[in-house]
Amino acid sequence: xxxxxxxxxxxEIHVAIDDTAILAGCSFDVVPGEVLGLIGPNGSGKSTLxxxxxxxxxxxxxxxxxxxxxxxxxxxxxSAQRTAVVTQSASTDFQFSVAEMVLMGRGPHKGLxxxxxxxxxxxxxxALRAVDMTTFRSRVFATLSGGEKQRVLVARALxxxxxxxxLDEPTNHLDAHAQLDLLELVRSLGLTTVxxxxxxxxxxxxxxxxxxxxxxxxxxxAPPRTLLTREVLRDVFRVDGEWLTSPxxxxxxxxxxxxxxxxxxxxxxx
Amino acid sequence: xxEFDHDDTTWPEVGADEVSPHLLGTWGFRVLAAALLxxxxxxxxxxxxxxAADIPVSTxxxxxxxxxxxxxxxxxxxxxxxxxxxRTPRVLMALAVGAGLSVAGCALQAMVRNPLAxxxxxxxxxxxxxxxxxxxxxxxxxxxxxxxxxxAFVGAxxxxxxxxxxxxxxxxxxxxRLILSGVALGYLFSAVTGILQFVSDPxxxxxxxxxxxxxxxxxxxxxxxxxxxxxxxSTAWLVLLSRRLNALALGEESAVALGVDVQRFRIxxxxxxxxxxxxxxxxxxxxxxxxxxxxxxxxxxxxPDHRRVLPLSLLxxxxxxxxxxxxxxxxxxxxxxxxxxxxAAAGAPFFIWLLRxxxxxxxxx
Ligand SMILES: Nc1ncnc2c1ncn2[C@@H]1O[C@H](COP(=O)(O)OP(=O)(O)OP(=O)(O)O)[C@@H](O)[C@H]1O
Ligand SMILES: [Mg+2]
Numbered sequence: 001x002x003x004x005x006x007x008x009x010x011x012e013i014h015v016a017i018d019d020t021a022i023l024a025g026c027s028f029d030v031v032p033g034e035v036l037g038l039i040g041p042n043g044s045g046k047s048t049l050x051x052x053x054x055x056x057x058x059x060x061x062x063x064x065x066x067x068x069x070x071x072x073x074x075x076x077x078x079s080a081q082r083t084a085v086v087t088q089s090a091s092t093d094f095q096f097s098v099a100e101m102v103l104m105g106r107g108p109h110k111g112l113x114x115x116x117x118x119x120x121x122x123x124x125x126x127a128l129r130a131v132d133m134t135t136f137r138s139r140v141f142a143t144l145s146g147g148e149k150q151r152v153l154v155a156r157a158l159x160x161x162x163x164x165x166x167l168d169e170p171t172n173h174l175d176a177h178a179q180l181d182l183l184e185l186v187r188s189l190g191l192t193t194v195x196x197x198x199x200x201x202x203x204x205x206x207x208x209x210x211x212x213x214x215x216x217x218x219x220x221x222a223p224p225r226t227l228l229t230r231e232v233l234r235d236v237f238r239v240d241g242e243w244l245t246s247p248x249x250x251x252x253x254x255x256x257x258x259x260x261x262x263x264x265x266x267x268x269x270x
Numbered sequence: 271x272x273e274f275d276h277d278d279t280t281w282p283e284v285g286a287d288e289v290s291p292h293l294l295g296t297w298g299f300r301v302l303a304a305a306l307l308x309x310x311x312x313x314x315x316x317x318x319x320x321x322a323a324d325i326p327v328s329t330x331x332x333x334x335x336x337x338x339x340x341x342x343x344x345x346x347x348x349x350x351x352x353x354x355x356x357r358t359p360r361v362l363m364a365l366a367v368g369a370g371l372s373v374a375g376c377a378l379q380a381m382v383r384n385p386l387a388x389x390x391x392x393x394x395x396x397x398x399x400x401x402x403x404x405x406x407x408x409x410x411x412x413x414x415x416x417x418x419x420x421x422a423f424v425g426a427x428x429x430x431x432x433x434x435x436x437x438x439x440x441x442x443x444x445x446x447r448l449i450l451s452g453v454a455l456g457y458l459f460s461a462v463t464g465i466l467q468f469v470s471d472p473x474x475x476x477x478x479x480x481x482x483x484x485x486x487x488x489x490x491x492x493x494x495x496x497x498x499x500x501x502x503x504s505t506a507w508l509v510l511l512s513r514r515l516n517a518l519a520l521g522e523e524s525a526v527a528l529g530v531d532v533q534r535f536r537i538x539x540x541x542x543x544x545x546x547x548x549x550x551x552x553x554x555x556x557x558x559x560x561x562x563x564x565x566x567x568x569x570x571x572x573x574p575d576h577r578r579v580l581p582l583s584l585l586x587x588x589x590x591x592x593x594x595x596x597x598x599x600x601x602x603x604x605x606x607x608x609x610x611x612x613x614a615a616a617g618a619p620f621f622i623w624l625l626r627x628x629x630x631x632x633x634x635x
Contacts, residue, residue, distance in 0.1 A: 017440070054526065054527055056522075056523055056526045075531065077529040077530075079529065084527070090520050090523070092383070093383065093385050094519045094569075094574040095573060096519075096520075099289040100516075100575060107517060107528050108528060112510045113510070124283075124284045125282050137289075
C-alpha cells in the first residue's frame, strides 16, 4: 500500500509454558510481499508461533524482526500499526455493529484526541466491500453467522492498513466460494503475509511458500510442491498424498487418502 | 478485489450513523446529552427545595445565583444557610456519586467483558465498604492512621486484585470466572463488615447501618471536593482511552491485535476504578445497582462505543441518583430513607430482566 514493503523474520523462537516446550527453536522468514503458509498437524504450534508475531505471547528466547525492528522492542501500538491480525473468531456480549468492529481497525493509527475522519470511513467502506460485507454494515456483529464474522474480522485487519498480515485459519467457517475469495483477496493485497491453514490444497494454491511445523519444530520452508512430498505427508500428517494435474486448468492438486495400514501406532478401533 | 486509492475522496464512505446504527445517532446523542444536563440542573433546584423546611424555587435560585456567581443580592440568612450550607452540597454529592458509580460500572464491564458487571457484583464496592467501616468502627489508629476514603480505596484495590488473581487461568481471564470470583469475594467482605458491625459500639451502629444502606445526608462542602474531582478526572481519562476500552471489551487477544498493551492497561483500569469506587463509597455507603443499570441503559440508547457510553453514563447516573435523592427525602418526609433501598428496588428487577434476556440470546443466538 504505497509504503515500501518490509519482511518478517523469526530467529530461533522458543516458547515454553509451565516448563513444557511448545516451540523448540523455530526460524522462518517471509520476504516482503510474500504469502507464507503455515501448515502442520493440530497442536504443532502454528497459533503459538503466530502469537509471537503479534505480541500476544512473548518467546522464552529468540527474536522476531519486522524489517529492521525487533517486535518486542516496539510498543503494542507500533506493532499494531505494522501488523494486522485475524484472530480465531472473536465473540463478544457487547452489541457492536459490523461497521464499528471494522472501524476499530483504525485504532492503532489514532492518538488519544483524534476523531474518526472521512478517510477512516472510506477505508471502512473499502474493507467491507473487499470482503463483500457492505450490506451487513449496520448489523450487530454478535448476531452474524460464523463465516460472516470471519469476514468482518478480515475487514477489520484490512482497515488497519498494515504492511504485515497475520491470519490464523481464516478459512474457518467459510463456504467453498468464500474460502477461495478470501485467499484470492489476501494474495492480491501484496502484503507480507503469514497464514495458518489446514487445507493443504488451499495452501498449495495461494501461498508462495509454505512453512511446515511439527511438534514445535520447523520441518522445512519451501514452495508447496517441493515441500509436500509423499514422505513428508506420510511422516508429518500421516496421510498418503499424490499430486495430480488438472487436465482443464493445468494446476496441481493434492489428493489425500488415509493410509491403509497406518505406519504409526493407531489407537482407533476399526 | 476492489482497488482502493487512498487519495480518492470520491470513494463512498460509510456514514457516521451507519457506523453506529443504534437507537440514537450523532444528533440523538447530542440532544439527549443536552436534555440530561437540563434535567440535572432542574434536579439541583428541586432537590434543594425538597425537605423538612419548604423553600420556594425562586429563593433557591436567588441564593444559588448569589453565592455561586455573585449575581443578585443576599437573601435572608436562615434560608441562605439551609440552601447553601446544608442542601447544596448534599444535592451535588448525590450527582457525583451517581455519576461515579455509573462510570465505574462502564469501566468494569469492559474490563471483565461482561455487561452484567458492576462495582457491587464484582466485590469492589464491598471491599471499599469493608475498608471504610473498619476505619469507622476501629478508629483510624487501628489501620495505620489512614482516613475513611483511603481505607475505602485500599479495600477496593485489594478486592479487585484478589478477584483477578482468583479468576486467572492458563488461557487468561474468563468473564464468567471473574464475575463468580467477584460475587464470592463480595459476600466474604460483607461478612467481615457484618462482624465489625457486631462488635461495634451500639451508639455507632445506627450511623453505620444508615451509611451502609447508602446516604448522602449530612454532606458538607469540604466532603464534596475529593469525590467530585475523582469522578470528573477519571471519567475524562476513561473517555480519552475509550478506543482501548472498546478493544478490551472484545477480549484480550483482539485487544492485543489492535495494539493495546493489555497488562498495563488492565492495571491502570484497576487503579482508576478502585480510586473511583473508593472515593464514592467512602462518602455515600452502599448504593447498589446504579453501576449496572445506568451503563446498560446508555448502551441501549447509543450502542456500546465507550466514546458515547461513558459521557452518557456520567449524565444519566447523575440525573438518576439526583432524582432518587429527592424521592428519598419526599416519600417519608420529614424523615428520609436511605438511597440504597430505592436503587435496589429498581435494580433487582432490572438485573433479573437482564439475566433472562441474555439467557434467551445465548439459547437462540
Ligand atoms: N496456554 C497454554 N498452556 C498450555 N499449553 C498450551 C497453551 N497454548 C498452547 N498450548 C499447547 O501448545 C501446543 C501448540 O498449540 P497451538 O495452538 O499453537 O497449535 P496449532 O498448531 O495452532 O493447532 P491447531 O491446528 O489445532 O490450531 C498444543 O499442544 C497446545 O495444547
Ligand atoms: Mg491453531
